[in-house]
Amino acid sequence: MVDAERLKKNWSLVAAHGDQVPLYFYSVLFLTHPETRDMFPMNMAAQRDKLVTALGAVVSNVDTIEHVVPALQDLGRDHRKFGALRGHYPAVGEALVATLEHFSGPHWTPAIAADWTAAYGLVAATMADAADEAAHYTPAWWDAEVVAHDRRDLETAVITVAPGRRFDYLPGQSFSMCTDLRPRVWRQYTPANAPRADGTLELHVRAVDGGEVSTALVSLLRPGDALRLGPATGSGLTLQQGHGPIAMIAGGTGVAPMKALIEQLAAAPRPTSLYWGARTPAGHYCLDEMRALAAAYEWLEFTPCADEDLFGAGVRIGSPAELAVADRRCVGAAVYLCGPPGMVEASGKHLVASGVRAEAIHFEPFGE
Template sequence: MDTQALKDSWHLVSRSGDQVPLYFYSVLFLMNPDVRDMFPVSMARQRDKLVAALGKVISNVDRIEEVVPVLQQLGRDHRKFAVTATHYPAVGQALLATLEHFLGDRWTPQLAHDWTQAYNLVAQVMVEAANDASKTSPPWWEAEIVSHDMRTLGIAVIRARLNYQYPFRPGQSASISYAMRPRIWRFYSFANAPRQDNTIDLHVRMVDGGVLSSALVMGARRGDMLRVGAAVGERLTLPPDVQGDLLMIAGGTGLAPLKALVEQIAYEGPTRRVDLVVGARNSRELYDYEALAKMAAEHPWLNVVPVVSHDPFYRGTRGYAVDVALQGWRGQHVYVCGSEEMAQATVGRLLDAGVPTEQIHFDEFTSDKGRES
């Protein structure tokens, strides 16, 4: 298989921008009208995720060994869209038709052969992982909202009870969909460690143009139902080899997974000093401060430092969370979570200040690409 030819051809095709998913979905839905219902009602082109992923993943098939765990995760997670093995040939066919259309004369039998092989390889990994997962876990869990607490304009803390046992680790997230906005899935982190009563807490901020986040913040009520995909993500979990004190830096609702880690330490130990620096633009956005202050009062090892960046009248510490955090860095591992912009800027500052890369654990919310913070 000529993997360079796959990359080059995808590069050429992607130059046609939004026309590519438009063509792909037209072919897919025309040839397989039954799959239309799996996709969101509005298929705004800029929101396309599938076609971009297909091109990227398949044209990098020479690195498949590296991405197998991600593909397995993707395959397992695709069960939430009601995707089964029988749908893969349809997507493969639409992909090939799209490539042929945009490549014109450059579409050769050899290239068609290589794309087919590469697609089948990726599809096989996803299908096998989905089949394995079906033996032990459902495609999604149902969760009933038991409380909806609007903390400030545009931020709600939602507690939901899952219908049966849901395995996850503090620091992980899951894709969530809401009955009032069917088929739209977005990732949210859990703001708690696993509980016996099977409830989870979500910190939801309404993002611009975010159909799901707006509905969850403004429209969701007690008794409404959510769907929750399997828990994913390792970047913000606390592995056994991360020993000693911790420094945590939260931006906005990026607090959620860090709060979950604090709960984990409180429940499981070993106790260690945790400095949690919570950054917000103004004091209203310190939406969970009361709960954090209560936790700090209960646990002497926890130090919570609220920091506000854009409010000249704020009486507490003003500035950027990372600057305040760095004043207290004494070699600890650092956990960072916030918007994409905040996470990138914070990690950059930490590296500049000499914090070793392997001691920085971070994740980011990219609100326009499938993750609403």
């Protein structure tokens, strides 16, 4: 029987060492199993803490593992794009346990070692089983071609991508993407359209500070360039069953999944309000398209808003969450929330403080 509380305390002790933990982990992994090095980007700065932090957080919460099984299965299927095989999981587990032992110091015991080994084994088996099953019916990745690249401003581009074979996803789901401009570096993006007959995907990409992939996609990508796509994952932003009203709160390129959901809702409309925020009106890079959607669908109300409007563009001033609450659009509604991490966190807190039930708020944060 795994002692979950003991694992959590031990992980807290180890995590207090900060960046030293992932540095040690990858050193052990690459020295003991050099064949794994090619699965990771040459520049490890952005990747460094992701794997070990995720492993530690998930494995140490093994007592509630049933709640994250779908996410672990998604991870297992997704990791096939790296070339990860069942045989690689023990190598990661060995490096993880060695790292935990190193940073636990005198607090490390055979009982803790046995707990970590058992807990990691459960996580690894869940991921590997899902990956093996997926291998029977879906590719590990999809090769795709850029068919259009529309740069809207210095920071933002709308990119149309054509996968070389059928790519299944639900509106609101995201997938990881890799470009030869930044080899082996993957980032999550969410299509801004519901599935189309021609299979093309519309992606909204904003270059973020230090974002090597997003910067390359906005500034360097051209029609005809090749991309690689991982499988679609996530359910936080997918449309939930129901007939009640919907409130959508978006910031920046977080409007992309909202646009996809609106296209899906066109088949079975529900009263829907979309509040789209930006720092200034200039950040509304697809304003005409969103206004056209609102004009076409009588069940859709669209409110662009900004932190400031120095030149009288006619948008409302305020955060999208604050305005949606003030307009009472969140009362009894399913609320969908997407945008920069800070905006998502602040909006969620404001919604809950305003009386919106936490279970009515749907979101799925991801990186650049």
